Amino acid sequence: MKATKAIFKKQLKATGANPESLIQFIIFPLLAWAMLAMMGQDDMVSDFAALPLPQYLLDELVREMITAMPNMVTMQATIFAGMGLIPIVAAVIADDIERKSLRFLSMAGVKPSSYLIGVGGVVFFLSFFSSLAFTLVGSFFGMEMLIFMGAMMSAVVGSIVLGAAVGILCGNVQSAAGLSMPLALVLGFGPIFAQMNDGVARFYHVFYTQHLNLIADYLNFGVTDTPLWQSFAIIWANIAVISIVFALVYRKKGIVG
Amino acid sequence: MISVSMTNVEKSFGENKVLKGVTFETQQGEIFGMLGPSGAGKTTIINILTKQIAADSGECHVAVSSSEIGLMLEHDGLFVQLSVMDNLIVFEEIYGIPRSHTMDVLEKVGLTEAAKTKVTDLSKGMRQRLVLARALLHKPKILFLDEPTSALDPVTARGIYQLIRDLREAGSTIFLTTHNMEEATNLCDRVVMLYNGKIIEEGPPKDICQKHDSMKTVQDLEGVFVKLTGGGLK
Numbered sequence: 001m002k003a004t005k006a007i008f009k010k011q012l013k014a015t016g017a018n019p020e021s022l023i024q025f026i027i028f029p030l031l032a033w034a035m036l037a038m039m040g041q042d043d044m045v046s047d048f049a050a051l052p053l054p055q056y057l058l059d060e061l062v063r064e065m066i067t068a069m070p071n072m073v074t075m076q077a078t079i080f081a082g083m084g085l086i087p088i089v090a091a092v093i094a095d096d097i098e099r100k101s102l103r104f105l106s107m108a109g110v111k112p113s114s115y116l117i118g119v120g121g122v123v124f125f126l127s128f129f130s131s132l133a134f135t136l137v138g139s140f141f142g143m144e145m146l147i148f149m150g151a152m153m154s155a156v157v158g159s160i161v162l163g164a165a166v167g168i169l170c171g172n173v174q175s176a177a178g179l180s181m182p183l184a185l186v187l188g189f190g191p192i193f194a195q196m197n198d199g200v201a202r203f204y205h206v207f208y209t210q211h212l213n214l215i216a217d218y219l220n221f222g223v224t225d226t227p228l229w230q231s232f233a234i235i236w237a238n239i240a241v242i243s244i245v246f247a248l249v250y251r252k253k254g255i256v257g
Numbered sequence: 258m259i260s261v262s263m264t265n266v267e268k269s270f271g272e273n274k275v276l277k278g279v280t281f282e283t284q285q286g287e288i289f290g291m292l293g294p295s296g297a298g299k300t301t302i303i304n305i306l307t308k309q310i311a312a313d314s315g316e317c318h319v320a321v322s323s324s325e326i327g328l329m330l331e332h333d334g335l336f337v338q339l340s341v342m343d344n345l346i347v348f349e350e351i352y353g354i355p356r357s358h359t360m361d362v363l364e365k366v367g368l369t370e371a372a373k374t375k376v377t378d379l380s381k382g383m384r385q386r387l388v389l390a391r392a393l394l395h396k397p398k399i400l401f402l403d404e405p406t407s408a409l410d411p412v413t414a415r416g417i418y419q420l421i422r423d424l425r426e427a428g429s430t431i432f433l434t435t436h437n438m439e440e441a442t443n444l445c446d447r448v449v450m451l452y453n454g455k456i457i458e459e460g461p462p463k464d465i466c467q468k469h470d471s472m473k474t475v476q477d478l479e480g481v482f483v484k485l486t487g488g489g490l491k
Contacts, residue, residue, distance in 0.1 A: 006350035014338040017375070100332035103309060104391070108351050109324040 003110040007118025011092065015122060024088060025126045028080035029133035035072040036137065073138035074216035075192055077148075080130060081155040082209035083188025085123060087180040089163025092119055094176035097168070112250065120160040127156040144219050147228065151215040154235045158208045158242055159187075165246040168253050208238035258285045259320065260399055260430035261306060266315030268301055275301050277454040278315070283432060283447070285320070288425050290445035290462075291434040292478065297451040299434035300331060303401050306432070319399065324352075327397030327429075329405055333388045335376045341387055342372040345394060352395040359394065365420060366390040382413040389417060393424070400424060402433040406440060418444055438479040442466075448478070452486050 015021055051058065093116075096102045105115060131152040135141075140148045163180060170176040191213035194201035204210035211231035218224040224231075262282035268275050275298045283289040291299050304310045306319055307326060319326070336344050342363070349359045363369050366386040371379065379387065385405070392400060402421070406414040421431055421444060435441055441448050442462045449459040458465055462478055469481045 002353060003351050006347050009350070010336060010339065010343070010347045013343055014336060017338045099337070100330070100334040101336055102334075103330075103332075104328060104334040104348075105351070107307060107323050107326060107328055108348055108395075109322075110351060 001114075003105075003108075003114040004118045004121070007105070007110065007115050008121045011119050011122040012125075014092075015126070021088070022126070024080075024084045025130045026133075028076045028084060029130055029137055032073045032076035032134060033137045035076070039072070071138075071217060071220045073134055074213055074220060077131070077134045077138075077152060077216055078191050078209050078213045079188040080134075081127075081152060081159055081188075081212055082191070083184040085127065085156060085159040086163040086166065086184040086187070087177060089120065089123055089160050090166040090170065090176040090180040091173055093164055093167025094170050094173045098172040116164055120164060123160050123163075124153070124156060128153065131156070138216070138220065140219055148216060148219055151212050151232065151235065154232070154239065155208050155212040158235065158239045161239065161242045161246050162187075165242070165249045168246075169249045171253065206234065206238075208235040211235050259283070259318070260285045260287075261289075261320070261432055262316075262318045263302065263306070264316040266302075266305065266312045266317060268298075268305065268310070268312050275454050276305075276312070279451070279454070279456055280315075281449050281456060281459060283430055285430050286425060286428050287446040288421060288431045288433065288444055290441040290448035291432070291451060292436065292438065292441050292448050292482070293434075293451035294436055298454045299451060300403055302451075303330070303403050303432070303434060307401060321398045324395070325398045327392035327395070327400040329385075329388050329392045329400070329402045331403050333384060335384065335387065335391075337376045340373050340375050341368055341379070341383075344376060344387060345390060348391055348394050354394060362390045362393050365393070365423075367416060382409050385409055386413065386417070389420065393420070396427070397429060399430045399432065402431065404435055405433055406435075406437065414440070438477060438482065442478050450478075450482055450485065452482075457485050 053061070096105075096115075096119075102115065106112075131149055134152065135145045135148055138148070162183070166180045166183065167176050170179055187207060187209045190200070190204045190207065191210045194204045194210055194213070201210075205226075211226070211234045214224055214226050215228060215231050218228065260283045264280050266276055266279045279298070279302065291302060293299050301310070305312050305317055307328060308323065336347065339347075342359075345359050345363065348354075349356065360369070363372060366389055368383060368386055368390060371383060374383075376384065376387070389402075389405065392402075400421075405421075406417055409417070418440075421433070425431055425446075433445070445462060447459070447461050448465065449456045450465075451457070458481065460468070465481055466477060469484055
């Protein structure tokens with residue numbers, strides 16, 4: 001516990017010393033808010049007002065357009081949890097391995113689990129506030145807020161463990177960036193494509209980011225083909241599989257470098 | 258009492274056999290020097306003793322647990338985003354050391370005024386002193402120093418020598434590698450000379466010099482080394 005606390009504080013200070021790294025935790029909720037503000041219903045009504053259609057048809061058209069479009073909160077939350085976090089965690093761990101800092105921590109008696117919980121804990125902590133910001137932008141309150149936070153933080157855990165596996169596997173920052181970015185793109189953007197194509201949606205049905213997307217969409221529109229419990233179960237099953245991958249990578253490569 | 262020992266240790270990296278049956282032991286409370294040119298296998302020996310790599314064969318013994326060891330290695334492993342003080346605080350919290358002791362160590366290495374300086378803004382010498390401070394923080398029983406004064410100015414190096422002597426007075430064993438024969442002569446109680454993965458000579462520096470001084474041509478350890486190997490140290 002002492003070691004975990006020390007690593008957590010060290011990582012928090014390191015993040016604070018590099019304010020640029022905090023942008024990732026702010027930009028996605030901010031983008032969701034900006035996009036929502038820019039794509040308001042009123043603007044669409046005025047855009048379509050010139051069309052020679054009766055008012056009830058114009059209203060229906062605008063409603064259809066809004067429903068068919070990916071929701072901005074859903075989209076940005078999925079991109080944040082799937083794409084933003086994996087490279088961050090991978091880079092931090094790969095950097096500590098590359099600089100041999102982990103060797104000194106290990107010699108001081110810090111267990112790999114303490115190190116990973118300390119580093120992952122900071123990302124989890126910061127992501128918690130980003131997720132709260134998403135709930136405000138998406139106007140999720142009460143039970144909706146709990147469900148959304150539950151889904152977000154579960155997906156965050158999945159991405160943290162996956163990022164840790166990438167960081168350990170690569171062992172240096174350059175390789176970690178090379179591997180984590182395509183992985184993050186696939187996980188972060190896949191669910192957005194899945195909204196536009198049924199084949200892609202079927203493929204992504206096994207991925208945790210897709211179910212974060214589905215849960216958030218359900219909270220926005222109130223309809224879903226996949227029950228909530230099933231989406232949560234698939235997210236947690238993903239975390240279990242990712243943890244096994246992590247354990248295999250850890251056994252093969254170790255953490256000391 | 259034996260602090261560190263190696264018996265008939267061998268280690269290869271691919272086709273390259275780095276250690277060829279290395280045997281030595283160090284006593285508690287002595288400054289023990291491992292001398293040899295770059296590539297002789299000195300760092301490999303430290304890495305084996307600190308369990309960072311495994312020997313292919315032979316036996317190793319270190320009398321204390323890894324958390325009672327202090328390390329100053331070729332790669333400093335500092336957290337470059339943090340300040341001098343914050344680097345030490347990480348280990349202070351891991352070891353459960355009071356802040357007053359951390360401040361004492363910081364003062365001993367002459368970094369009190371640089372406590373808030375970010376590691377990336379430190380000079381090579383200051384960085385080396387910070388690494389030493391980290392190694393000394395938990396009052397280690399055995400201190401492994403890999404080329405501790407390489408690339409340091411003479412004044413900083415002398416400061417580090419004094420710290421090493423103080424540690425010996427406090428009962429710690431110091432195991433240092435160096436290719437600086439003058440450093441070894443002035444600092445070490447005993448040395449071994451490593452060449453091509455084998456130990457070619459061992460003993461107190463003065464005894465080694467006397468042993469090879471029959472023709473009055475050898476005056477220091479470097480002379481002994483050149484005589485034994487027919488080559489230089491660099």
